Amino acid sequence: MLLRLLFTLVLAVGLAAFIYRKEDSPVTVIRINLLGYRPANSKVAVWGTLTNQTISSFQLVDAQNDRLISTHPAGRAFGAYGPFQQTYRLDFSMVKRPGNYYLRTANGTRSPTFRIGDDVYDGAADVCLRYMRQQRSGYNPFLKDSCHTHDGYTLYGPMPDSTHIDVSGGWHDASDYLQYVTTSANATYHLLAAMRDFPDAFTDQHQANGLSGANGQPDVLDEARWGLDWLLKMHPTDDWLFNQLGDDRDHAGMRLPKEDSFYGKGFERPVYFATGQPQGMFRYKNRATGVASTAGKVSSALALGYQLWHKRQPAYADQLLKRSQSAYKLGIQKPGNCQTAPGRAPYFYEEENYTDDMELATVEQLNATGATDKQATTWQNTALKFAQQEPVTPWILNDTARHYQWYPFVNVGHAELAKKLPPRQRKIVTDFYKRGIEIIWQRAQQNAFYRGVPFVWCSNNLTTSFATQCFWYRRLTNDQHYTALEQASFDWLFGCNPWGTSFVYGLPSQGDTPTDPHSAFTHLKQYLIDGGLVDGPVRGSIYRNLIGITLQEPDEYAPFQSDVAVYHDDYGDYSTNEPTMDGTASLIYLLAARQAEGHSSQRRNKKASKKQPITSQIIKSNASQVQLAASSKISLYYKGAKVRGDTTVRRLALVFTGDEYADGGHKIARTLQKRGVRASFFLTGRFLRNPAFASVIRNLISEGHYIGPHSDQHLLYCDWKKRDSLLVSRTQFITDLRANYAALASFGINTNTSRIFLPPYEWYNDSISVWTHAEKAQLINYTPGTLSHADYTTPDAPNYRSSAAILQSIRSYRQASQTGLNGFILLMHLGTAPARTDKLYAHLDALVTELKNSSYQLVRVDEL
Template identity: 30%
Template sequence: MIFSSRSCQTPAMSKLALSLAAVLLAACTTACVSHVSAPPPTGFVRVDQVGYRADEAKHAFLMGTSGDTTFHVVDESGRKVFAGVAGPRTGDWNEEFATVRALDFSALTTPGSYRILATGAAPSPVFRVGSGAELFGTQVAANVRFFQAQRDGANVLPSTVNRKPSHLNDATATVYAVPRYDESGGELLDERLTPVGGPVDVAGGWFDAGDFLKFTHTAAYSTALLLLAQRDAPVAGPGLAAETRHGMAWLDKMWDDKTGTLYSQVGIGAGNENVRTDHDVWRLPEADEAPGADPMLARRPVFRAADPGKPISPNLAGKVAAAFALTAQTTTGDAARRALDKAAKMYELADREPDALVTAYPHAFYPEASWQDDLEFAATELALAGKALGDPRTDGWVRDAGHWATAYLSSDTRGTLGVGDVSALAHADLVKLLDGGGTAVETTRDRLTGDLARQLDDGRTRADRDPFRAGADYLEFDAVPHTFGLATTALLHQQTTKNDTYAAFGTQQRNWALGANAWGSSFVIGAGSVYPRCPEHQVTNLTGQQLTGAAVNGPNGANRFAELNRFPTMRPCVAGDFARFDGHGARFLDDVGAWQSVEPADDFTATALLTFALASR
């Protein structure tokens, strides 16, 4: 199926487009009569297509025109409501667009729908100005719909991308020995998988990305972020609460409290000629258990993070314990205490001296180096839950949180917010804990907020060199989730310090992810008017349904697109003319086979959801 690259329009957008057409027609006098066409636009305006809060800085970018370029913001009737002049050149992009300039319209605070008209440029997409709740509450709800589409097992929602129950055999799955891979992680070295236990019930949960694998690592991260949004954001609603329950129900199955066993994965994505894997077939998930299906797809393997009762990789133990502790904070009574006890037991089993970290099998699917941040996150959430429930272990967890924060701050693996580094979440909640009367070293609070600033300064240094002020590296994987991570961290810094030092930078990062970038595309499906139409996602490709709310990887290094995924059963789908906007060594391709740029993922979308939830306040 080939989707049209033409943007979808809402009624408000259509009204504005007609009004603009009337304005342009009225302006076309002698030139129109003599049939002399105006020259085609040579520039483009890039805006945040979701919009801007009335009280925040508002910037767009003009690419491809130079000189003293004027611009106007017009409302739905085509009336000019703001006029300005393009700012200084922020850099060049490619041969066609040698000039990029910023447009500042921060003074526009009146709620409404608008476009930007600039000399020599095509009109911008429609964007809105409004309150945080108005702009981002709908985005949170859309992100929740993505997680609903990702559901596995019996509890699917048929109204969401025509889903049907899938992988019911996961309820009686066999446990296998940890698979061995070559150094690159691309080939399974075991001739066959070796069964070591089971059956276990690991049915349900969420598919990890565009495929049908399920990872405890990404599920715990995603569920924790959804729980933080549920706990802290005014736009959290019953849909979000229901989805966090769905995620936690599966994590509860992946943790065997009686034996102290954490299962890390369901399914396998890299095999060999003897072991067929999830990544070898393009199909609907319910086909895996249809008559004649491959045995390794019909009866999917389960792998442990460690042997029963043995120390668990601390990044995994920390993330899962934090999710259970957050559940204890968002529930009451016996359910809260049971969740807290499970979190505490898992936290105690975390390996304090790991030789290697477990994320997925192979590790190359989700490389991760840091782990002290995960234990800081777990101890902090345990302490917050314990304080609320009057648990006598609380003071010990507070001390542990301070210890692991200090260990992280002294490590050489410090990063920024994403599935591989949760320090920003841990720091912000630890500050909240200390402000509430917790005991720790006096300088801990300043060091925690200082590290939030360090993460933002790293991003801002990169953004200062980029024409579109991107703070993430778009030549590497996960540019979009890292961008949302920076936006979230800016909001957390403002929350913990009560100052807005990084507020404009954080807004810029959200703007970039939602359309104020070279390609003029939002990287969240359904957000704005130009967004990915051909994600690498098997269900939506084969059903023709839109995967609303999904965040994709976004641009990537052009050299990474040498090989796209192609399957006989894949419906061809290519959208948009983005090649002319590639630059600075980066490429964005909206092609169903381009996993490098348009594959959605749970951790991507969870990070975007938390950004929107915090921005709604």
């Protein structure tokens, strides 16, 4: 982040010709679901403008060949919303043909490329499981190391305080390392329900400990088992139930998970007993009134675990059932809300409802015991009484809420109870869902995003839960009235929002997703945390009143912030950009449901195709083959640039850029020749025209390295503070790039085949990607995760990184990531300023040797 600020200062004078102008800012945008759309679903994008412009139509364009497919009316203007003065819903639901497309309007606004297909959500649930594995406590498979193995010592329990109890395991709650039974039980239930309802959505690529390797059961079951085992530890006897592990002393400093020695008893952390009374070791106390909210969640998760394991492992399943029943009994005996315990800060999970938890627990007791006739009716009536006490989840009735005030954010019990009831009673319960959906719909239909979910803390969790409620209601009743609202809620999570970003780290791989979340994994080690759902936007007034938020870099979404809602892709904003374990688990269920519906549609289409003429079948078959070919390789893209090759192959590309310096040129060439490695070099026109560098360039060409463009004058294309704000016009971009190609041609380089382009400063936006594509070139960038690109920094700069630190970052990423450096574009520089005497290229031989010894194949970037 400091790198961006440094460049801004250094380039201030040199970029005088490209000073930011207001007319260059993105005054109009098209926001779409970056993950894509199923052919049968509602397909709507949102056009928004920061001015008072209007539109009358939009076009759908084939992204493969820029061919116009169709023109559609823009529909009615929805008026102002958030930062936008005018908005439209661009409805192209009538388009069913699979393919890659983009939308555009007459004023030149273009959407990111998106895909239509029944398989667009395939594998997404498994991606989110990556984040769950990374959140594991006890043994962490992502780090291949153990943490928090000494947990913990008891507080508030019937035993003497500081009694040791083994509660190691489970998941860290979010980017801190606290662990809560309430969120863990809810997450476990969602994982189990996803497996129960959509088993085909998951693969078997990991062992029970989370390491790579199949073990004969879907990965989602391995993850759910991790949660179940911890819940058993937190409810070890009939009348012992613990609610929380650790407290906000955890927040003393940012670190990777390990043993914590600041809780006052060696490496042990405090374990809070669920007393049903207010708790808090320091200044602040919660307002707990009972145990049922926690006990009900535990009972439900364990009961569902029993149902999925009773044939797999009967003895283990019996243990789950026994503890499910004792937890249910505690919930009946101690009704009320069991809140988490605060410490030195006033923030805690302020849950104030429990009847929804006991409703679900009652239904799952019925399901687990297999009761019939009179006993089944008794269970059903008990569950219905709980349901009638909270027909609508309270956050839906309000436009504000305290942190986790009503949790979980969807009443799962209504869906499960409805499945057990006769038609008349079933409608009572499904109407509870409908009542809540209708309340949101009345708010949502007033704006183009169909946004009716309030912007409170963890709004993305609420959005996921609401989309799931819509899905359950639709499946239970076959009422299609709210399908557009359901789809809009899902679209919001993946880019159809004012900021145009997916809120899931790394999903989709080629889209705008969080890159700087509030996470020690990314902040300290640049580890990828694929699949983590971040908290999401909050109301401007909430953001302004939170404690301890300081943005660490200029806000790239600044034009799209408003009092309506604020979101920052910034480590310093824990309120909107912190991923959570329970939100991610809820999303896993929703993504599995989406994938399953896509497969059902595929089966219907396949069955229908048998009745069609043979020519139609051939056309469909070819389209399917093209689509499979386009998605067969697991490569990563960001804002249209390829940033990583196939992650399933142990192969990477060494890439070097050159502009002002070439002091390492001959040494790099000799090292690569010695080791038999072909690399890739991206050179500016200024570099190519410098007579002092001619011998280096000819040497690289003669050795068969890839030589490509890096812009002619090493321009800064977009503002460091507002990435969407261009500093160059399209004409300036094209003129500069073509001049760079002319300089390449002067060395005999075939510019018809050298069509891979690495942008100057490795900084670009969607417009640069589109312009590059129009010039028939492929934009690439380095793979994030290491510090290799920092080899230009000098000791007097605040972002200085030594060669030792850079090499260690490469080594650490290779060892810690499950895919290692597979597909990496590892970027370095041909030379650096004289002030940097610690040259990374002096260590190139050792780096190449280490990579080869680790069985990596080093290839040119055009082979990646």
